[in-house]
Amino acid sequence: MTKSGQARFSRRKSLSWMSVDRHARLLSLAGVILSVGATPEPATAYGAVSDSPRRDQQLGPAPAMELTAPSHPPREPQRPAIILAHAIVVRTSPAQGGVGAEDIGKVEVWYDAGIRDAFAALAVVSASGERVDKRDAAIDSADPSHVSVSVNRLTPGKYTARYRALSADGHLVSGAWEFEVRP
Numbered sequence: 001m002t003k004s005g006q007a008r009f010s011r012r013k014s015l016s017w018m019s020v021d022r023h024a025r026l027l028s029l030a031g032v033i034l035s036v037g038a039t040p041e042p043a044t045a046y047g048a049v050s051d052s053p054r055r056d057q058q059l060g061p062a063p064a065m066e067l068t069a070p071s072h073p074p075r076e077p078q079r080p081a082i083i084l085a086h087a088i089v090v091r092t093s094p095a096q097g098g099v100g101a102e103d104i105g106k107v108e109v110w111y112d113a114g115i116r117d118a119f120a121a122l123a124v125v126s127a128s129g130e131r132v133d134k135r136d137a138a139i140d141s142a143d144p145s146h147v148s149v150s151v152n153r154l155t156p157g158k159y160t161a162r163y164r165a166l167s168a169d170g171h172l173v174s175g176a177w178e179f180e181v182r183p
């Protein structure tokens with residue numbers, strides 16, 4: 001057997017022993033949980049202190065305990081202040097598959113929730129692969145779910161807008177949409 005084969009066998013063997021050990025500990029814990037309060041004979045207390053304890057004193061039943069609910073009524077469940085989820089594009093300008101004017105001025109995207117500034121990006125690329133935006137993509141300070149990038153006058157043709165954003169939950173979302181410019 002090769003050294004790598006021996007190492008794999010050794011790892012498998014140690015992993016199987018770890019799982020057996022974990023299984024045994026879980027069974028032991030389950031036994032303790034199940035046996036609590038399940039004694040076959042009445043509980044006894046030790047008498048005088050000696051080397052061998054005596055079972056000469058039987059304990060009586062434990063006094064009854066009354067369980068009561070809190071004095072105040074339970075509160076209704078509250079909804080979290082912020083629901084964290086991946087950002088989803090809800091609108092674009094120009095629209096997906098839509099037509100824009102040559103003097104469009106800027107390309108925009110709106111998400112369903114605010115996004116983080118760290119990785120916000122929006123780029124416009126021509127059909128030939130040339131980037132045609134002014135590389136000034138920015139999140140709108142009045143609406144953190146809105147990102148726009150400026151473009152010069154566009155020539156007729158097909159364009160792809162590529163976006164990237166960091167959601168409030170920390171997930172990076174990205175994608176693209178296409179639009180066309182006609183004279």
